[in-house]
Amino acid sequence: MEHQIVQDASIAEVPVAGPTITARDVNVFYGEKQALFDVSVDINRNSVTSFIGPSGCGKSTFLRCINRMNDTIPICRVTGDIRLDGENIYDTDLDVVELRARVGMVFQKPNPFPKSIYENVAYGPRIHGLTRSKKELDELVESCLEKAGLLKEVHDRLDEPGTGLSGGQQQRLCIARAIATRPEVILMDEPCSALDPIATAKVEELMDELKANYTIIIVTHSMQQAARVSQRTAFFHLGKLVEVGDTRQIFTNPRNKRTQDYITGRFG
Amino acid sequence: MKYSAIVLAVLVVAAIAFVVAIARARAAQQGGSVKMHSRIGYYGWYAAIWTLLPALFLVFVWVVVEPIGLSRLIRAELPDNFHTLNAAQRSLIVGQIETISEGLSLLDPAGLDTLKKARLGFKPMSEAQQVLKDQGIVLGSAPEGYAVTAAVKLRDAREWSRMILAGLVGLVVLAGFAYSISSIRPRLRARNFVERVTLGGLIAASLVAILTTLGIVLSVLFETIHFFKLVSLSNFFLGTVWDPRFSAAGSGGAEGQFGLLPLLWGTLFISFVALAVAVPVGLFAAIYMSEYASQRVRNFAKPALEVLAGIPTIVYGFFALITFGPMLRDLGAMVGLNIAATSVLSAGIVMGVMIIPFVSSLSDDIISAVPQSLREGSYGLGATQSETIKRVIVPAALPGIVGAILLAASRAIGETMIVVLAAGIAANLTLNPFEPVTTITVKIVSQLTGDLEFDSPQTLVAFALGLTLFIITLALNVYALYIVRKYREQYE
Numbered sequence: 001m002e003h004q005i006v007q008d009a010s011i012a013e014v015p016v017a018g019p020t021i022t023a024r025d026v027n028v029f030y031g032e033k034q035a036l037f038d039v040s041v042d043i044n045r046n047s048v049t050s051f052i053g054p055s056g057c058g059k060s061t062f063l064r065c066i067n068r069m070n071d072t073i074p075i076c077r078v079t080g081d082i083r084l085d086g087e088n089i090y091d092t093d094l095d096v097v098e099l100r101a102r103v104g105m106v107f108q109k110p111n112p113f114p115k116s117i118y119e120n121v122a123y124g125p126r127i128h129g130l131t132r133s134k135k136e137l138d139e140l141v142e143s144c145l146e147k148a149g150l151l152k153e154v155h156d157r158l159d160e161p162g163t164g165l166s167g168g169q170q171q172r173l174c175i176a177r178a179i180a181t182r183p184e185v186i187l188m189d190e191p192c193s194a195l196d197p198i199a200t201a202k203v204e205e206l207m208d209e210l211k212a213n214y215t216i217i218i219v220t221h222s223m224q225q226a227a228r229v230s231q232r233t234a235f236f237h238l239g240k241l242v243e244v245g246d247t248r249q250i251f252t253n254p255r256n257k258r259t260q261d262y263i264t265g266r267f268g
Numbered sequence: 269m270k271y272s273a274i275v276l277a278v279l280v281v282a283a284i285a286f287v288v289a290i291a292r293a294r295a296a297q298q299g300g301s302v303k304m305h306s307r308i309g310y311y312g313w314y315a316a317i318w319t320l321l322p323a324l325f326l327v328f329v330w331v332v333v334e335p336i337g338l339s340r341l342i343r344a345e346l347p348d349n350f351h352t353l354n355a356a357q358r359s360l361i362v363g364q365i366e367t368i369s370e371g372l373s374l375l376d377p378a379g380l381d382t383l384k385k386a387r388l389g390f391k392p393m394s395e396a397q398q399v400l401k402d403q404g405i406v407l408g409s410a411p412e413g414y415a416v417t418a419a420v421k422l423r424d425a426r427e428w429s430r431m432i433l434a435g436l437v438g439l440v441v442l443a444g445f446a447y448s449i450s451s452i453r454p455r456l457r458a459r460n461f462v463e464r465v466t467l468g469g470l471i472a473a474s475l476v477a478i479l480t481t482l483g484i485v486l487s488v489l490f491e492t493i494h495f496f497k498l499v500s501l502s503n504f505f506l507g508t509v510w511d512p513r514f515s516a517a518g519s520g521g522a523e524g525q526f527g528l529l530p531l532l533w534g535t536l537f538i539s540f541v542a543l544a545v546a547v548p549v550g551l552f553a554a555i556y557m558s559e560y561a562s563q564r565v566r567n568f569a570k571p572a573l574e575v576l577a578g579i580p581t582i583v584y585g586f587f588a589l590i591t592f593g594p595m596l597r598d599l600g601a602m603v604g605l606n607i608a609a610t611s612v613l614s615a616g617i618v619m620g621v622m623i624i625p626f627v628s629s630l631s632d633d634i635i636s637a638v639p640q641s642l643r644e645g646s647y648g649l650g651a652t653q654s655e656t657i658k659r660v661i662v663p664a665a666l667p668g669i670v671g672a673i674l675l676a677a678s679r680a681i682g683e684t685m686i687v688v689l690a691a692g693i694a695a696n697l698t699l700n701p702f703e704p705v706t707t708i709t710v711k712i713v714s715q716l717t718g719d720l721e722f723d724s725p726q727t728l729v730a731f732a733l734g735l736t737l738f739i740i741t742l743a744l745n746v747y748a749l750y751i752v753r754k755y756r757e758q759y760e
């Protein structure tokens with residue numbers, strides 16, 4: 001089994017590029033309760049980074065720090081320093097709206113808007129004025145649905161509500177919606193947890209394709225997936241970043257005992 | 269014997285049945301070695317219900333049937349010249365008989381003797397009246413001899429009836445008690461029985477509500493039909509003049525004009541102005557409260573807004589009449605507009621203020637119920653807060669908001685007090701918001717107050733108006749519910 005993983009991981013070539021996101025000493029508190037402790041990590045440009053770790057260890061929390069989605073939770077407080085291309089995203093001067101346009105997100109639970117499938121995907125491009133004509137928008141919507149592997153299933157019912165799709169279809173709709181905004185970074189919180197193996201393979205393919213132009217972070221509970229799609233892997237445990245490194249190294253030669261236990265399935 | 273004494277006795281026996289049944293069930297359990305079908309308490313309720321319900325039902329039947337029987341009896345007793353009297357006089361005498369028969373139990377032997385002598389003609393009737401008055405029983409005039417006789421009969425009959433009832437109730441209670449206690453054994457499905465009775469009670473409660481509504485609607489409907497026998501449909505629905513004329517009691521049905529249109533127009537016009545005030549203000553307040561306001565502001569502002577809904581409408585009425593109307597008139601005069609002190613505008617605006625909390629409070633709840641994940645989804649795509657509200661939250665909440673607005677509208681349409689005071693009572697078919705108008709509700713009030721004959725069209729028109737109003741608000745509410753239902757599942 002482990003051997004298999006190593007082979008999969010070796011398929012993905014590791015592109016060498018400078019970090020696009022650098023986090024230093026990030027602490028997150030929900031009220032009195034601390035959820036993250038001194039997390040410091042670099043995320044490479046144009047590559048896929050996966051976050052793994054047992055449930056409740058703070059993966060989503062850290063992901064949500066990167067586009068400041070935690071701002072919407074009144075009791076949540078973030079300290080430390082996170083930079084996107086050298087710019088402190090918690091700077092008071094920074095415009096969060098602009099940040100979130102650059103850092104797109106796919107949520108753990110699918111959350112399509114109660115609008116038509118078309119309108120769901122067209123939402124971002126409309127707000128940001130990305131297209132000049134109706135025709136251009138139509139093309140954009142179609143290509144995003146195609147990339148998310150959903151077009152075939154919905155091409156004849158783009159006017160129907162997105163909430164009427166199945167859970168897995170909804171999740172792919174959310175992926176299409178996120179990439180339609182053309183962000184630089186895409187945060188994906190367990191995007192495949194509701195998908196069947198075929199749809200999962202499509203999404204993984206998509207990530208592979210996207211990483212040429214985008215920086216991708218994916219939270220996953222599947223070791224195989226982390227090994228297949230990511231170049232770097234970060235292991236979280238109990239709110240701390242235990243280990244981060246090349247995916248191949250993490251899965252073949254973890255430095256930390258806890259990482260080893262987790263990836264070999266001894267706890268979690 | 270009073271009904272209350274009987275019911276009390278039944279309750280006592282039921283309580284005993286409860287206790288006994290529990291003891292029996294405990295015994296049947298044999299210290300836990302036998303598995304009972306239901307928990308012990310259910311056996312208690314089982315016995316209590318069996319003891320209580322049939323007896324109460326019997327008492328209920330008596331309460332309904334006894335007065336009918338007694339009044340038959342009394343009428344048969346009365347001499348022929350009673351039956352030649354007119355309805356009002358007859359009911360007066362029947363009332364007198366009732367009063368005397370209740371007073372009989374208070375009299376001492378001497379008093380009873382006086383009454384007897386007066387009845388037989390040995391003493392004047394006025395003396396009998398005096399004797400009763402000394403016991404606090406006041407009669408309008410000296411009673412006829414036959415009335416006193418009938419009163420005595422009535423009392424006797426009633427006592428008999430109550431004795432019979434007490435006997436029957438006693439039998440039913442004992443039978444229920446014996447049956448339920450003797451049937452207690454481990455396999456008895458006491459829980460299922462109690463559940464069924466509970467369900468029956470709940471159904472009965474709903475039936476009361478539904479039947480009351482039905483009764484009200486039907487009685488209004490019958491009076492309305494009565495009205496339309498006197499006045500043509502076209503006079504009412506198509507008439508543009510409201511001039512019912514006065515008909516003092518007894519003057520006969522002077523033909524008036526009962527045009528609904530000016531009243532309907534006044535109602536809709538004022539409601540429209542009210543909604544024009546309440547919808548934007550209420551909706552924006554709701555958006556601010558649910559999306560922008562901090563918890564501290566919200567905790568203070570929401571109850572403060574809801575206080576508006578607690579102000580009695582009559583208070584809004586004088587505010588409009590004394591302060592706001594004149595102020596509006598003076599303001600109008602300053603810019604050269606001729607605004608009457610009572611006008612559509614002043615009533616509409618004040619009514620709008622009154623219904624702001626209906627719009628804002630309901631919309632606030634509805635907007636807050638939009639899932640947070642939708643907001644995050646929108647923010648995650650780089651939408652601003654106002655874009656998110658405009659494009660995601662309000663559309664998602666729209667059906668509920670429309671429902672809230674329609675409910676507020678039906679509130680406005682049914683409102684009376686503000687209109688009486690602030691818009692006047694002149695039925696006016698006008699497009700000018702600065703002139704006085706009046707509404708359906710106001711005219712209902714004015715047609716039913718004063719000394720009027722009850723079956724003249726002038727009075728009956730109130731029922732036709734009431735039914736019209738009821739149908740309008742019902743249609744609004746049904747439509748509101750339909751919209752809310754249709755879209756409810758959208759984000760589930």
Ligand SMILES: Nc1ncnc2c1ncn2[C@@H]1O[C@H](COP(=O)(O)OP(=O)(O)OP(=O)(O)O)[C@@H](O)[C@H]1O
Nearest residue numbers: 030035053054055056057058059060061062073108
């Ligand atoms: N909105 C919140 N309010 C309070 N505590 C929270 C909130 N969100 C998360 N937490 C807490 O923060 C900790 C980390 O949660 P987080 O959602 O980041 O876990 P996770 O690693 O994503 O888990 P999973 O794999 O189950 O999604 C948990 O202990 C959780 O209880």
Ligand SMILES: [Mg+2]
Nearest residue numbers: 059060108189
């Ligand atoms: Mg999570």
